[in-house]
Amino acid sequence: MVRLNVDLIAQSAACLKNKRHESLVQYLKKLTHLNFSNKKIEDIEDLSVCKNLTVLYLYDNQITQICNLDFASNLTHLYMQNNSITHIENLSSLRKLSKLFLGGNSIMVVEGLEQLGELKELHVEGQRLPLGEKLLFDPRTLVSLSELEVVFGHWPELSRMDLSGNPVCHKSKYRDRLITVCRKLEELDGKEINEMFRQFLINWKASRDAKKKVKDEKMTTGQAGEQICPELVAEHHLPPDACIFSALLSRSKQLKSRTPDGAVRTESLQTDGRLGRQLSGEVAGGPDPRDLRGTSV
Template identity: 65%
Template sequence: MVCLNVDLIAKSHAHLKNRRSMSLSQYLKKVTHLNFSNKNIEDIGDISICRNLTVLYLYDNRLTQICNLDFACSLTHLYMQNNNIKRIERFSCLQRLAKLYLGGNNISVVEGLEQLTELRELHLEGQRLLPGEKLLFMPSSLLAESLNVLNISNNNIDEIQDLAVLKRLKQLFAANNQLQDLEDVFSQWQELCRMDLSGNPVCHKPKYWDTVITVCRRLEELDGKEISEFSRQFLKNWKASREVKKKSERKD
């Protein structure tokens, strides 16, 4: 079994060869970035000596759980996509984490993020779910005050009403799910500027494009296509004229 530990870092890290004046212990205490992607790693051992670690790359490995990272209170970026992780856990000490990549794992419930008050980006695309299963969200783990970017594409999701609390959301990637309707939640994301819903049934609704642009007033890109200011203004005027017409018909 390959384990990420001090010995593995010492054997694998090329920087050590050019640091003859610095001991291994000194180096590990100062290192800020570690890249151990695609190394067949199955477990994380004791690397607590790396107390200044800020960026850790562990994608494309064989990890089944998140463990032994309690020491990493300076960690801001964690890349753990394409492993075999089943649960989001043991994150309470990573309170400076700003970007978390967990796509391509076996996660079925989004939980355990309550303490990550500085998290800006959360990537959960393409979980390997069981047939008929969909990605679920624990309300207590939805970071309403911090999250700006959320990627939940390819997760068999059929409704996103629980995500309405994400008031600061700027980018939503939810392609290739099972969303059927344009929910009221879109109107509550006042800062949303980029959204991808391609591959969902909702995209085939009449006037889908027009409706989304009208509701999401700051949207600059939808399903990979730029929204021109001319299109936005045209739809705004069209909606205003329809409202005037409706009021006139009521009076008559």
């Protein structure tokens, strides 16, 4: 079994080249990039002396577990694709990690990434899973596609992600939701994201949320109104001749106009007078008392 440890690093060509200039410990402390890809490595042992490690290449090996990386607080890039990893774990100490490559493993659940606030790229494509199994998201934080916002909200700096080949890609609104939530996402499943399209989706979502808020407020107000005591609600009734009264008000608002000889036109007012008499109970079609002025019997 091949294990990644200090002794294996000491046997590497890069270390042997620098051995004449400094001790092994000094070399390991200064080490920032470590490439042990395609070395048939099955296990990661104690590498805590490599405190300045920023990039670690461990792809194309036989590693079954992510472990012993708590020391690597400066690690920004971790390449562990094409191994035999079954769980995403032991990454909470990698606070500066921005790129994580885990494609081509046997991972069934995307989990353990909540502490990776600087994560910009996540690659979990092409998982080798048993027939009938599929890649899922952590059930503690994701129940359905409608809750993707909760999961990806932890990764505000995410710029590239590849989930191609997994069943979740076929869910309705899958791409739209991720583009809306991950505002800095530039590429999803190998396809570039058009900024104009992203803005359209963001505006559409904002409009939809605003309409929903108004609707909810109306429903809340309506329910509150139904709880008011009936005795405190005043009842308003229109008079029996409401249509005549409405016509009277409408005509009374008309401005007086003058004829060419300067006389005031008063037909509308006279008509209003008859309407008024109808409202007061006088017989329709009866003489107007004003029409009898100056007439002697």
